[in-house]
Amino acid sequence: MIDIQFYLILAAALFSIGLAIAVTKKNLIMVLVGIELMLNAANINFVAFSQGQDSIDAQVFSLAIMIVAAAEVTIALAIILKLNEKYGTVNPDKIDELRY
Amino acid sequence: MGEFLILSFFGLFSASIIIAGAYVFFAKNILYALYALMAVLVSISGIYILAGADFIAVSHLMIYVGGILILLLFGIMMGGTKKVRNDILRIENVNALWSVIVAFVVFSALLWLIKGSVFAGDFQPELNQNTVKLIGLNLMTRNLLILESLGILLLLALIGSTYLASKHD
Numbered sequence: 001m002i003d004i005q006f007y008l009i010l011a012a013a014l015f016s017i018g019l020a021i022a023v024t025k026k027n028l029i030m031v032l033v034g035i036e037l038m039l040n041a042a043n044i045n046f047v048a049f050s051q052g053q054d055s056i057d058a059q060v061f062s063l064a065i066m067i068v069a070a071a072e073v074t075i076a077l078a079i080i081l082k083l084n085e086k087y088g089t090v091n092p093d094k095i096d097e098l099r100y
Numbered sequence: 101m102g103e104f105l106i107l108s109f110f111g112l113f114s115a116s117i118i119i120a121g122a123y124v125f126f127a128k129n130i131l132y133a134l135y136a137l138m139a140v141l142v143s144i145s146g147i148y149i150l151a152g153a154d155f156i157a158v159s160h161l162m163i164y165v166g167g168i169l170i171l172l173l174f175g176i177m178m179g180g181t182k183k184v185r186n187d188i189l190r191i192e193n194v195n196a197l198w199s200v201i202v203a204f205v206v207f208s209a210l211l212w213l214i215k216g217s218v219f220a221g222d223f224q225p226e227l228n229q230n231t232v233k234l235i236g237l238n239l240m241t242r243n244l245l246i247l248e249s250l251g252i253l254l255l256l257a258l259i260g261s262t263y264l265a266s267k268h269d
Contacts, residue, residue, distance in 0.1 A: 013118055013207055016206050017125060026193070029176060049223060052223055059235055060239060066160060070257075074171065078261040094187075
């Protein structure tokens with residue numbers, strides 16, 4: 001069967017890709033996508049370690065991570081749409097005044 | 101035979117995750133990047149199924165592909181209507197080479213850590229286990245606080261995003 005280390009290596013690769021996306025992209029929606037990928041990497045680890053265990057707590061935690069991610073995306077998209085309306089850009093380098 | 105099938109499906113899903121994730125990084129069009137994100141998310145759901153977490157797989161598919169991805173697509177559709185500057189559709193990369201190097205260093209460090217550690221216990225999926233019943237019982241008895249606090253968090257997110265997105269002066 002599949003070794004646990006394969007899951008961990010896959011999650012590490014996904015985390016690295018998400019990190020690169022979140023750091024590089026100068027578009028707030030793509031930054032959100034990178035954060036989602038990093039959260040998913042954590043989720044893969046939780047599910048991988050929940051295999052064959054007596055308690056199901058790890059899967060409950062991964063469910064919690066998913067719901068937190070959903071809440072985060074809704075709030076962040078509302079903020080991004082407002083920023084786009086106000087400044088006409090979603091580039092975080094160009095939004096450099098804190099005045100409303 | 102069954103083992104070979106499981107291993108090959110794991111390889112298929114892993115390759116799909118890595119390749120589509122790299123495409124999200126290198127894509128110049130934000131719509132194509134989000135389509136590649138859909139491939140990543142569906143493949144992650146397949147990985148969950150291989151790990152024996154059926155309820156997590158189905159709810160991942162529902163929440164991410166059916167909820168978050170559609171929300172992101174609606175975000176670029178509603179934000180990209182301004183005639184003057186379509187900045188929301190433009191992807192700009194800053195320090196791409198450096199971030200790839202940093203990500204590679206992080207990945208190598210994690211790989212070294214994973215290769216060097218020994219895990220106690222055998223983590224093999226129990227394929228004929230009903231996780232739906234287990235998770236439901238757990239959420240209603242032992243982990244009730246998690247369920248309640250997540251409900252409050254979702255309510256906060258609902259009210260907050262509605263307030264933020266509404267037009268008020």
